[in-house]
Amino acid sequence: MLSGIVKLVDHAQGTKLPVQKLVDRISARFVPAVGGVAALTFVGWALSGHPVSRALAHSVAVLLIACPCALGLATPTAIMVGTGQAAKRGIYIRNGEALETASKLTTIVFDKTGTITEGKPVVTDSFILPGIDETRLASLLAAAEAGSEHFLARAMADWCKPRAEALLSADEFSALPGRGVIASAGGQSIVVGNAALLAENGIDSGVLADEATRLAEQGKTPVFVAVDGHSAAIFAIADQPRPGAREAIALLHRLGLKTVMATGDVEAVARHVAREVGIDEVVARATPADKLAVIRRLQAAGQKVGMIGDGINDAPALAAADVGFAIGGGADIAVESADITLVGGDIARVAAGIDLSRKTMAIIRQNLFWALGYNVISIPVAAAGRLNPMIAAAAMAMSSVSVVTNSLRLQKD
Numbered sequence: 001m002l003s004g005i006v007k008l009v010d011h012a013q014g015t016k017l018p019v020q021k022l023v024d025r026i027s028a029r030f031v032p033a034v035g036g037v038a039a040l041t042f043v044g045w046a047l048s049g050h051p052v053s054r055a056l057a058h059s060v061a062v063l064l065i066a067c068p069c070a071l072g073l074a075t076p077t078a079i080m081v082g083t084g085q086a087a088k089r090g091i092y093i094r095n096g097e098a099l100e101t102a103s104k105l106t107t108i109v110f111d112k113t114g115t116i117t118e119g120k121p122v123v124t125d126s127f128i129l130p131g132i133d134e135t136r137l138a139s140l141l142a143a144a145e146a147g148s149e150h151f152l153a154r155a156m157a158d159w160c161k162p163r164a165e166a167l168l169s170a171d172e173f174s175a176l177p178g179r180g181v182i183a184s185a186g187g188q189s190i191v192v193g194n195a196a197l198l199a200e201n202g203i204d205s206g207v208l209a210d211e212a213t214r215l216a217e218q219g220k221t222p223v224f225v226a227v228d229g230h231s232a233a234i235f236a237i238a239d240q241p242r243p244g245a246r247e248a249i250a251l252l253h254r255l256g257l258k259t260v261m262a263t264g265d266v267e268a269v270a271r272h273v274a275r276e277v278g279i280d281e282v283v284a285r286a287t288p289a290d291k292l293a294v295i296r297r298l299q300a301a302g303q304k305v306g307m308i309g310d311g312i313n314d315a316p317a318l319a320a321a322d323v324g325f326a327i328g329g330g331a332d333i334a335v336e337s338a339d340i341t342l343v344g345g346d347i348a349r350v351a352a353g354i355d356l357s358r359k360t361m362a363i364i365r366q367n368l369f370w371a372l373g374y375n376v377i378s379i380p381v382a383a384a385g386r387l388n389p390m391i392a393a394a395a396m397a398m399s400s401v402s403v404v405t406n407s408l409r410l411q412k413d
Contacts, residue, residue, distance in 0.1 A: 023075060023368065027068050034066040034379070041383045057389055061382040064392040066375050070399040074367030077407035082360035085410055090328075090343035091353040098339035102323045102357035104304045108252055108350065109294060109317065111309035112263035112270065115327055115347065116277055117239040119151050119310070123159040124220055125236035127211050132232045138163035140227060143185035144192050147173040149312065152223060153181065155237045156192065177313035178264035178287035180223075191226040194266065196285065198224050198231070208234045216268035219276075244348055245277045251351035253278070255358075258303075262286045262294045264313065291317040308342075308350060325350055356410075363410060367403045374399050 038059040045055035079096050086093055093099050110116050128134055142160035145153040147170060170183040180193015182201070191201055195212065198205045203226045205212075211234050212222040220236035242248075249259055262283040263270050270284040283294055291307075295317050298305045307314070307321035318324035318338045326338030327345045342349045378395065381387055387395075 023071060026372075027071055030066075030068055030071070030375075034063065034068075037066070037379060037383060038062040044383075045385070054385075058382065058385045061387045061389045061392040062379060064389055064396050065378040065382045065387060067396045068371070068375070069396065070371035070374065070403045071368070073400055073403045074371050075364050077404050078360050078363045078367060078410070081407050081410045082356060082363075086353060086356055089349060089352055089356075090346070091349050091356070092328075092341045092343065093353075094339050094341075098323050099357050100361060101304070102306065102340070102354050103361040105257060105306045105323060105354060107258045107260060107298050107303045108306045108308065109260045109262055109291075109298070109321070110279065110347075111291075111314050112261055112265055112273060113151050113239055114310040114345075115308055116241055116245055116261060116273060116279075118242050119239065119345070121151050121155040121221070121237045121239035123155050123235050124238045125215060126159070126233065127208070127235075128233040129207065129231065132227070134163060135165050137225070137227070137232060139166045139168050140185055140188060140190045141192065141225065143168040143170045144173070144181055144183035144190045146170065147183070148175050148181050150175075151239070152221065152237050153192075156223065156235065159235070178285075178290070188228050191224075193224060194222075194264070194285070195224055198226055201226070201229075203229055203231060205231050207231055212266075213268070216266050217272075219269055219272035221265050221269050241273060241277050242345065242347065244346070248346075248348040248351060249278045251348060252354075255351060255354060257354070260294065260298070262291045262317070288313040288316050292320055295320045306350070306354075308347060309338075310345075325353070359410060363407055367406055370406070371399065371403060 041062050042055045042059035045058050046052060079099065082099060083093050083096070113119060113121070128137065138160040141156055142164045145157045145160070166186070168185040170185045172184045174182045176182065176193065176197060179197040180191065182189070182191050184190065191198060191203060195205050205224050205226070208224060208231055212224070215222045215234070215236040220238045223235045223237060224231065225233040225235070252259055258281070259279045260281040260283065261270060261274050261279045264286055265284060267284040270282045274282045283290065286294065291314065295305050295307060299322070304322045306323045306325060307317045308325040308327070309318055310327035318326060323340060324338035325340045325342055328341050328343040340353060378387070382392055
């Protein structure tokens with residue numbers, strides 16, 4: 001873990017932002033232009049009857065004062081300080097480009113389970129249809145959920161442990177992101193998930209519909225269970241919002257960002273959680289493809305979109321977003337798909353990261369303005385013979401020092 005963090009920070013500090021590539025193109029033209037100005041200065045002073053030594057001194061002063069050190073330092077010094085400060089706050093940036101793009105974000109899309117909520121759901125209610133043996137059902141459920149990494153599956157597995165007697169293993173297992181799992185164990189088939197998954201498999205869940213509505217209105221996630229093609233039970237799983245989630249969303253709103261939650265959960269539960277934490281827009285019953293479509297829709301509307309998630313079903317959206325934020329400790333594929341990793345799962349770090357990226361880009365703009373303005377003003381003064389080469393050399397060094405010092409101001413924030 002430590003080695004991976006070091007590599008992330010090291011790579012980010014060594015990469016070039018798009019603005020740095022622009023600076024490189026300017027420098028590529030600036031350097032030969034300055035050489036030309038220095039040559040013209042020498043020729044002009046020599047032809048006007050001044051000693052060659054004086055003409056040479058003035059041309060050297062032009063070269064010294066125009067040395068683009070500050071221009072070259074303007075961006076990388078700010079990147080190094082900015083990414084270093086981010087790492088201190090538990091925000092690990094994979095590449096420098098993400099640092100620049102994060103400053104332009106206008107909308108943040110959240111996953112719910114494990115991102116807005118703690119990711120520690122528990123079964124709060126169970127409703128088993130008459131004629132279904134609880135012990136047998138628990139054994140089948142335990143076998144089906146053993147192969148799933150989803151938070152809801154873990155909650156179901158915890159419910160099964162004290163109730164299951166026979167230790168069964170799944171003969172077949174299929175996880176359907178955003179919907180549930182299908183498995184077979186002990187000679188029986190079992191489907192665990194939302195109502196849509198049961199409907200896709202030709203299973204009527206109408207007998208449990210009223211119970212599902214009641215549970216969802218309480219902000220709980222209903223999970224349907226069917227055995228051998230027939231509805232068997234419904235469970236309610238609740239997951240509390242992370243401590244400080246409401247404050248984190250409020251911070252994002254103060255930064256001028258719109259917030260959206262895209263979740264595979266049912267509408268009632270999703271809206272209940274959104275109301276608790278203050279999220280602007282909700283997209284419920286979202287599959288991984290739906291979450292990706294949300295990102296694409298917002299981008300097509302001209303938004304710069306950040307996505308925050310932690311699971312396998314978030315990976316496509318994380319990769320497609322302008323900046324992907326992964327919750328540390330989530331699925332490996334989510335972390336690998338994201339541009340920025342938030343250690344500890346504190347989503348307040350998203351606002352901190354965006355704020356820091358904005359301050360870093362402001363520092364870079366200040367550095368570039370100073371470096372370019374300094375050269376534009378100083379070159380004509382040197383060419384006019386108003387600068388001693390020694391003073392020009394000292395002034396050039398001071399311009400570099402000023403850029404580095406300005407970048408170090410990020411450490412005070």
